[in-house]
Amino acid sequence: MDMILDVQQAGFRYDLKQMIFSEISFSLAEQEVLCILGPNGIGKSTLIRCLANLNPLCAGSIRLHDRDVRSLNHRDVAKIVGYVPQAHEIVFPFPVREFVLMGRAPHLELFSSPGKDDFAKADEAIDLVGIRKIADKPVNEISGGEYQLAMIARALAQEPEVLLLDEPTSHLDFGNQIRVLEIIDRLASNGLSVIMSSHFPDHAFLTSNNVAIMQHGSFMAYGLAEDVVTEENLKQTYGVEVSITYSHDVERQVCVPHKSGQCRCRDPHHPECLGAPVIVANTAK
């Protein structure tokens, strides 16, 4: 199969002292969704920034359609790779439509402004993520979920082949998390390849084909979600006990953390939880 993105032995460090990550190799096929899991501060965002060509690698190579990114300029990369950073504050009150329109930049000549076609493509992207209602609102007055969708729409206006999302669900409420994941899922089935980082192992089962777990500056595990997101791997990565079971209600694997300490549910149907709290077996630490 033709690989859009191919990463070989990638390594990066900010200063001479310590590698953030090294020896990372993987490739991404068309329509593939790769989810990167890993604890805070392990370098997931840095890896995604390197893939977006924002940080140059110190070792190894990234190839887009079999061409080394170092031989491409920023604009050429931006036509293939769309980057959705973590949400940050925007000072100036750009309306959502103008914000999304900025995604057209790699397709415009240096001195030109966006034209009719570009506006049409921006509107298309707005419809694709379903934020038409707020298209005229300033970006600094919309909710976190809407802002995340606006950033995805901007990346879509770029018409990329690969979408890189840096923790697209952080800071979002439960409903918005699922909505964003559903949109990512839909985009992937429309032909887009996606790499996203996440803090929730469950998200891996929800949307991805492949999962990588980042630990100690490299991929500790990489492969199909069912093979990688295991009780053992998660215990090793996050230091907490989880159960991974098949749920017949939702027809997929689910990942549920164990509870440490006492049960507080006080459900009358659970006699063991009534009144005096009970120590649950299989407690972590």
Added chain:
Amino acid sequence: MTERIMTISSAWISSAVTSVAGATAQLRSTLGKPVVGTVLIYCLLPLLFVVSLFIGRYDVVPMHVIELLAAPVVNLLPEEIAHIYPVWTAAEENVIYQIRLPRVVAAVLVGAGLSMAGAAYQGLFKNPLVSPDILGVASGAGFGAALAILLSWNMAMIQISAFGFGILAVTITYLLSRFYRTTPTLILVLSGIIVAAFFTALISLTKYVADPYEKLPAITFWLMGSLASVRYSDLLMIVPFFLAATVALLLIRWRINLLAVGDDEARALGIDTKRMAQVIILCSTLITASAVCIAGIIGWVGLVVPHLGRMLVGPDYSKLLPACLLLGACYMLIIDDLARMLTSAEIPLGILTAIIGAPFFAYLLSRRSVGWI
């Protein structure tokens, strides 16, 4: 402790930044649709331009002003079709063409230039509280002029010295920022503060050693800003810089939007942010140094006018930059008219821009409850 102060002050700045931007958005919606604003801006400038020629100490019959202005154009036509015969006095012609016209043109250039430079910097630094002298150009130019006055150089040399030191100050700021490898825009602002402080100290030193009866007042008045002595030769000197920088900024104006949103995102969208920053800094510096060298230090215009512009046409730089150009010109014309009219002696421009600009800015801040008060 220092770190703590830094954190507090950065939180303070960011909340101030948000409230100003928010207030601007609010005001914009109350002022109505962008189209109305645009039409208003375009009509205002020609009107103010002509009206400004009427105003001054020497009384010129208003009709004579219009005839004087129209004559060179109309008289190009064959005499049978139309011709304006001089009914004005030689003194009137002299006042309009030799004194008021260059002055009014200078006000237009300075106001338009400073406002555009300010707007471009606010986008580059992602901060609505930034003005064109953030990188130290005004302090540098001020020192250049003060030094030239101290050394009894002639007027042309004062201007050249001001221009040169203004450029030098920004060059030092830029090179200084290259030493550090952290957030480029933040370190640029900090380097600007360092360089501005240094040149401000040099200005004080020049004043301290200057002869208190002759040179000290000259330096002080120069630093307060005035357009009273602008002649065509001054205009000729700065117009090439102004035009080149203005055209360059207007050409890249849509892309300033991307910088205003975020450096990383702009780069991920294929923008060469470093090159963009260099172009914006170069253009803004040329504009500001030219403005300062003919008009002295005029603050607040480059800070306030971009906000007025955002109220009228929104934050999109493809509309904002032309709006700032026109609004800035109008604002400066009004200020200069007031400087001429209010009292029998001229009021320095730097004083008026602040007296009008500061309360206006306070009003902007008051539009939204500010977190840190």
